[in-house]
Amino acid sequence: MFNDSILHDLNRRFDHAALHSETTEADIHRLCNEAITHNFYSVAVNPIWTATAVSLLKNSDVQVLGVSGFPLGAIRTDSKIDEAVRGVEDGATEIDMVANIGWIVSGQMNRAESEIAMIRKALPKEVVLKVIIEAGKLDTDQQITATKAVIHAGAQFVKTCTGFFGGATVDQVTTLHNTANGQIEVKASGGIRTLEDSLALLKAGATRLGSSASPAIVRKWQEISNSMHKNL
Amino acid sequence: MFNDSILHDLNRRFDHAALHSETTEADIHRLCNEAITHNFYSVAVNPIWTATAVSLLKNSDVQVLGVSGFPLGAIRTDSKIDEAVRGVEDGATEIDMVANIGWIVSGQMNRAESEIAMIRKALPKEVVLKVIIEAGKLDTDQQITATKAVIHAGAQFVKTCTGFFGGATVDQVTTLHNTANGQIEVKASGGIRTLEDSLALLKAGATRLGSSASPAIVRKWQEISNSMHKNL
Numbered sequence: 087m088f089n090d091s092i093l094h095d096l097n098r099r100f101d102h103a104a105l106h107s108e109t110t111e112a113d114i115h116r117l118c119n120e121a122i123t124h125n126f127y128s129v130a131v132n133p134i135w136t137a138t139a140v141s142l143l144k145n146s147d148v149q150v151l152g153v154s155g156f157p158l159g160a161i162r163t164d165s166k167i168d169e170a171v172r173g174v175e176d177g178a179t180e181i182d183m184v185a186n187i188g189w190i191v192s193g194q195m196n197r198a199e200s201e202i203a204m205i206r207k208a209l210p211k212e213v214v215l216k217v218i219i220e221a222g223k224l225d226t227d228q229q230i231t232a233t234k235a236v237i238h239a240g241a242q243f244v245k246t247c248t249g250f251f252g253g254a255t256v257d258q259v260t261t262l263h264n265t266a267n268g269q270i271e272v273k274a275s276g277g278i279r280t281l282e283d284s285l286a287l288l289k290a291g292a293t294r295l296g297s298s299a300s301p302a303i304v305r306k307w308q309e310i311s312n313s314m315h316k317n318l
Numbered sequence: 319m320f321n322d323s324i325l326h327d328l329n330r331r332f333d334h335a336a337l338h339s340e341t342t343e344a345d346i347h348r349l350c351n352e353a354i355t356h357n358f359y360s361v362a363v364n365p366i367w368t369a370t371a372v373s374l375l376k377n378s379d380v381q382v383l384g385v386s387g388f389p390l391g392a393i394r395t396d397s398k399i400d401e402a403v404r405g406v407e408d409g410a411t412e413i414d415m416v417a418n419i420g421w422i423v424s425g426q427m428n429r430a431e432s433e434i435a436m437i438r439k440a441l442p443k444e445v446v447l448k449v450i451i452e453a454g455k456l457d458t459d460q461q462i463t464a465t466k467a468v469i470h471a472g473a474q475f476v477k478t479c480t481g482f483f484g485g486a487t488v489d490q491v492t493t494l495h496n497t498a499n500g501q502i503e504v505k506a507s508g509g510i511r512t513l514e515d516s517l518a519l520l521k522a523g524a525t526r527l528g529s530s531a532s533p534a535i536v537r538k539w540q541e542i543s544n545s546m547h548k549n550l
Contacts, residue, residue, distance in 0.1 A: 105390075105392075106390075107389070107390040107391050107392055107416070107419040107420065107452060107455065107483070108419045108420055108423050108452075108455045109392065109420050110420045110421075110423060110424040111420070111424060111426075112424065113420075132390060132392030132393065133392065133393045133394050133397060134392045134393060134394055134395075134418060134420070135392070135420075156390070157339070157389075157390065158337075158338075158339040158364060158388070158389065159339050160337075160339055160341065160364030160365065160366045160367070161364065161365045161366060161401060162365045162366055162401075162404055163366075164404070165365060165397065165400060165401050165404065168397060168400060169393060169394075169397050172394055172396070172397065184339070186366060187339040187340045188339065188340055188341050188342045188343070188345075188366070188367075189342075191340050191342060192342040192343060192344065194343075220339060220340075223339065223340045250482070251339070
């Protein structure tokens, strides 16, 4: 039924996220504790919390993901670069940036691509750059063209959504995955609340999931795995 | 029924806003044309569009409002300062910044106030600084304490909402207005769609309104004014 290789170590597919404006330091502590408990791949936090999360996770395998231009993608390019670089200075090993959605929907794809390339160039090679294209605001052609721009700009992932304007769909992930064609990975994010959501998006080609419901999702998977083993 | 002084030149109460991620250059042209037609106080745009709007409005009385830390308020303080300063460099005469909501809801009001004061200090004296406290995420006590922090930090306006997480209410404006007690002004923003909304918020003490429906609102007011004059 499922491709076992996708599900191997499901926990490591998750960027465990707390990205609301009202997120507090106590929330960041809880987020990082949950990430350690479940050995998630990373925590995703707003820039004001990156250094705090890095400090809390320093003795773990959990990475910290910083964001840039989040969630609108409509700040100046120099400000996006500064946010991305400062995130890395604070200890983030991955940056999830938001592309300029206004440029994408109006066909100014060269500007969008050039901006991504500038941010890629400003970051150390080992830092993973993911680019959010807010797929829910794009038609299928725009999703394809934007994914190509992300590839040409040298980023490592195309990511569906910020989560603030609707969630990832299987159709979006399929489009992004087919366009990526193995050159970059696909991260699905936004509205992922259940194990069923997660498995559907992974089957469609996502290799990373962003969610704030990650602990409940992987607990459910553990329950099912345990019950399968018992029945063998 | 209405305080005439509040309604005098209603158009000049409006910051006409286009703040979505998918806003295009064509949208900014339309926004600025509408602002000129209706002689709004300002247009409110994301940082990538500030210079464009300033250029389009250079021969008009319409100001351009820049934003900082919009809409989450959860970027680093140095990034907020840079965004605000760059907005002014691009020609904005007012900056609407988002306070750190996580600090406010967790009672770290000194940090929130100190951040606002740093941004105020980084801006030229003649630039108006408005501080968004995202009142819909705060209880009444937090709205009061946050407004006091805005006053102490030296800003000119406290502003209810970004518009991304629910709209301004009469209760919020009343609370902010009573706390401000004439020391700063109150801007209501978020979900203001009708003349009725606008008048209720102005009556509650707001002196500025942020809306993307500003043209329809002031056209309605003009219709009513014209019909009153006809009936005299």
